[in-house]
Amino acid sequence: MTRWNFSSTGAEVVEAFKERVEGKTILVTGPSPNSIGAETAVTLASGRPSILILTGRSKAKLEPLITSIHSISPSTAVHFVPLDLSNQKSVRKCVEEVKGVVKERGIDILVHSAGIMVTPYEKIPGWGKDGKGEVEGQFATNYLGSFLLVNLLIPEILKGYEGKGGRVVLLSSSAHRMGGVRFEDINFKDGKEYNEWEAYAQSKTALILFVHSLARLLGPKGLYAFSLHPGSIKSNLQTNMFATTGLLEEGLARATAAEEKEGREYERDPLKTLQQGCSTSLVAALDPEIEGKNGSYLVDGDIAKFGPPEWAESVENQARLWGLSEELVGEGFVW
Numbered sequence: 001m002t003r004w005n006f007s008s009t010g011a012e013v014v015e016a017f018k019e020r021v022e023g024k025t026i027l028v029t030g031p032s033p034n035s036i037g038a039e040t041a042v043t044l045a046s047g048r049p050s051i052l053i054l055t056g057r058s059k060a061k062l063e064p065l066i067t068s069i070h071s072i073s074p075s076t077a078v079h080f081v082p083l084d085l086s087n088q089k090s091v092r093k094c095v096e097e098v099k100g101v102v103k104e105r106g107i108d109i110l111v112h113s114a115g116i117m118v119t120p121y122e123k124i125p126g127w128g129k130d131g132k133g134e135v136e137g138q139f140a141t142n143y144l145g146s147f148l149l150v151n152l153l154i155p156e157i158l159k160g161y162e163g164k165g166g167r168v169v170l171l172s173s174s175a176h177r178m179g180g181v182r183f184e185d186i187n188f189k190d191g192k193e194y195n196e197w198e199a200y201a202q203s204k205t206a207l208i209l210f211v212h213s214l215a216r217l218l219g220p221k222g223l224y225a226f227s228l229h230p231g232s233i234k235s236n237l238q239t240n241m242f243a244t245t246g247l248l249e250e251g252l253a254r255a256t257a258a259e260e261k262e263g264r265e266y267e268r269d270p271l272k273t274l275q276q277g278c279s280t281s282l283v284a285a286l287d288p289e290i291e292g293k294n295g296s297y298l299v300d301g302d303i304a305k306f307g308p309p310e311w312a313e314s315v316e317n318q319a320r321l322w323g324l325s326e327e328l329v330g331e332g333f334v335w
Helices: 010-016 036-045 059-072 088-102 137-158 174-178 196-221 236-242 247-261 274-286 288-293 315-329
Strands: 025-029 051-056 077-082 109-112 123-127 133-136 167-171 224-229 297-299
Touching: 010 036, 010 274, 025 036, 025 137, 036 051, 036 059, 036 274, 051 059, 051 088, 059 077, 077 088, 088 123, 088 137, 109 137, 109 274, 123 137, 133 137, 137 167, 137 196, 137 315, 167 196, 167 274, 174 196, 196 224, 196 315, 224 274, 274 288, 274 297
Parallel strands: 025 051, 025 109, 051 077, 109 167, 167 224, 224 297
Antiparallel strands: 123 133
16 A cells, blocks of 8 residues: 555655665756746755756746755755757757766656646747647647657666666646547647647646656666646646636536546545645655556556546557657657
8 A cells, every 4th residue: 555645745755765866867847936846856855866957947037946955955966957848949959958967877867847737829839840830839838848858868868777767757637637639630720729728638638648658668678657647736837827717617617527427526636735746746756666557647646546538548549649749849759
């Protein structure tokens, strides 16, 4: 029986697995102020990693976090690398900088917590082989940028844990149950059929499918990959969304309908603190007990009691998404 649950804190998880943090090289995306990413990074600092790489759009906004990390673990080398996940050129430049930081060490753990939530319609340019393609904003930011980032860093991740293979942790959401990937029309008819929640669900479903693909294709080479629902968190991401008229109510209605469709009654998650919110990410990143469940989806520090729907797990959809993603980034990845 797992030792982790809804109330577990990130600090408790790191304390339990300090030996899997100390001296390691860890990359965390999206550690903006008052976020799960920031809480994850500062909590990992207590385990004294050798190198902690933080990616984001603004170094100035991360300076307080960097100061906190140094105060907790003066020996940890903290590197900020600029990254805009919606921008293909930014992702590729970030990868080159990260490679320059880690050199031959490899990456032991990559925690991808960056993302946006139920935002207005936007098409992001610069995708496709010729750079002339456009992709819906939540799909580009939450999923496609991470697909490119992780794939370009696979050689470094496989060097993790002294060549045994590192871990990739991607933060998804229970909102994936609201809908799958619109393979024939990820851009919602150029916004004419756009719904913020459906687009968010599409991006979070894509992350789960991606994790399944990583585990299936690279698990035999030593890589572990997990996706998760962190819970409803008292963070900037959800605070901003809750302040938007009607979006919260619509989200609750869609969540209720999704659960009822699967024969369950919807129970709204109580809000977690940031410490509780980052705990599942850290279990996914550190706990050796889940290695036998490579590719799994976690909730409250454990393998989810109710796994994702078929559309977020099938090998057919995994392959279909991988192929679509390769087209959108203009590069193939064969592992």
